[in-house]
Amino acid sequence: MPELPEVETIRRDLKSLILNLKVLDISTDSPKQVQPSLKEVKKALLGRKIKDIKRRSKVLQIFFSNGVIILIHLKLNGRLLVRDKSDGKDKWQHITLSLSNDKELRFSDSRKFGWWKLIKNKEELEKVLSDFGPEFLDDLDFEKFKEILSSTRRNIKVILMDQKVMSGVGNIYANDALFLAGIDPRRTADKISSDEIKKLFNALEKVLKAGLKYRGASDQYYLDARGQKGSYQNHFLVYGKTGQKCLNCQDKIKRIVVGGRGTFYCPSCQK
DNA sequence: AGTCGCCTGGTA
DNA sequence: TACCAGGCGACT
Numbered sequence: 001m002p003e004l005p006e007v008e009t010i011r012r013d014l015k016s017l018i019l020n021l022k023v024l025d026i027s028t029d030s031p032k033q034v035q036p037s038l039k040e041v042k043k044a045l046l047g048r049k050i051k052d053i054k055r056r057s058k059v060l061q062i063f064f065s066n067g068v069i070i071l072i073h074l075k076l077n078g079r080l081l082v083r084d085k086s087d088g089k090d091k092w093q094h095i096t097l098s099l100s101n102d103k104e105l106r107f108s109d110s111r112k113f114g115w116w117k118l119i120k121n122k123e124e125l126e127k128v129l130s131d132f133g134p135e136f137l138d139d140l141d142f143e144k145f146k147e148i149l150s151s152t153r154r155n156i157k158v159i160l161m162d163q164k165v166m167s168g169v170g171n172i173y174a175n176d177a178l179f180l181a182g183i184d185p186r187r188t189a190d191k192i193s194s195d196e197i198k199k200l201f202n203a204l205e206k207v208l209k210a211g212l213k214y215r216g217a218s219d220q221y222y223l224d225a226r227g228q229k230g231s232y233q234n235h236f237l238v239y240g241k242t243g244q245k246c247l248n249c250q251d252k253i254k255r256i257v258v259g260g261r262g263t264f265y266c267p268s269c270q271k
Numbered sequence: 272a273g274t275c276g277c278c279t280g281g282t283a
Numbered sequence: 284t285a286c287c288a289g290g291c292g293a294c295t
Contacts, residue, residue: 003289032277058290075290077279092279111278113290154272163291171289219289220281239289260273262288275294282287 002058002074004136004168005211006222006230010080011055013225014062014105017082021099022049023064030094033109035117044068044118045097057132057167061125069119071128072107077221078114081106090227110221136168137208146197149189156192157185158259160204169204172217175264176237177203184270185263186256210235238264 002010023045028034034041045064052063060072060080072080081090085102095107095116107116119125133148134140148165149156159165160174169177178185180203183196192200216222216230219240223229233240237247241264242255251268 006289073290075277076288109278110280111288113277113279158272161290173289217289222289260275261290273295276292277290280288283285 002078002216002222003170003173003211004058004208005173005214005232006216007055007058007060007074008212009215009230010074010225011053011060014053014060014080014082017225018050018099018103018105019053020049020051021101021103022047023097023099025098026096027098028095030109030112033094033107033112033115035115041070041116041118044120045070050099056129056135057163058170059129059132061119067121069122069125071117071119071125073115073117074109075111075113075115077110079106079108079221079223080225081108081223081227082225083227131164133162133164133166136166136204140166142198142201145201146194149192149197152189154189155185155259156183156187156189156200157261157263159189161259161261168208171261171263172232172236172239173204173207173211175239176207179203179238179265179270180206182270185258185265207237238266240264 026042028038031038048064048066051065054061062070083104085104090106090108092108092110093106094109097105157174160169181200211232214230214232217232218229219233238253241253244253246266249268251266253264254267256263
């Protein structure tokens with residue numbers, strides 16, 4: 001579920017909850033999700049302290065005191081929950097990192113699409129992260145954004161969601177930003193005018209910041225690291241609102257498929 | 272560029 | 284029962 005606002009919210013939570021705790025054990029009932037293997041990961045982490053937690057695109061990076069890093073991708077349904085050891089099992093709990101202070105970092109994932117991946121050092125990390133395009137809120141300015149859009153004939157919505165082109169935007173925020181900018185999600189990127197690109201750039205910044213402010217969108221699965229829901233779902237502009245009235249006009253929100261993904265837009269406001 | 276697969280759960 | 288799902292890589 002998680003896009004930039006959700007993953008970033010979790011990152012901030014984790015930083016305040018588990019920094020400097022020591023790894024006592026790790027277990028899983030879904031070994032395919034742990035790479036290269038539970039055994040390797042256990043060997044690398046046991047007795048190590050959590051020193052930092054970063055995010056790149058939708059991937060979290062946990063840095064340990066011996067220099068190894070665990071990358072975590074939540075894909076569609078992953079949750080990272082910090083619980084007390086004595087708390088009852090979480091639903092769909094598949095990986096458990098036992099920590100000092102009687103804490104646990106639990107990975108819950110109903111569809112089992114997410115993964116944990118052991119990275120040995122910073123060089124290896126750089127290599128993995130170099131595949132990602134610029135971070136939307138940190139290192140993508142308007143000029144760069146404009147350059148990217150005007151140099152491709154791919155579909156605008158698909159481009160916004162391509163992490164190799166720019167990082168952090170998924171289906172929810174892409175839909176809402178295109179609505180705010182008044183752009184039909186089926187359009188080709190290089191056919192979008194400079195004025196519209198400006199609107200879109202501002203719209204993306206606006207929806208991502210709203211997502212952060214409301215601590216993410218909890219439609220069905222997303223929870224923060226404390227197990228609390230976000231509230232951006234109460235502020236969706238078009239996402240998931242098929243048949244509901246547009247916020248700007250009398251028309252109804254329509255659902256179509258673009259790039260194989262559910263896409264929501266107002267046929268009157270988005271041209 | 273479009274489709275399929277990974278897996279499972281929720282809802283019409 | 285059928286269809287839908289916030290991601291993403293592999294395939295054609």
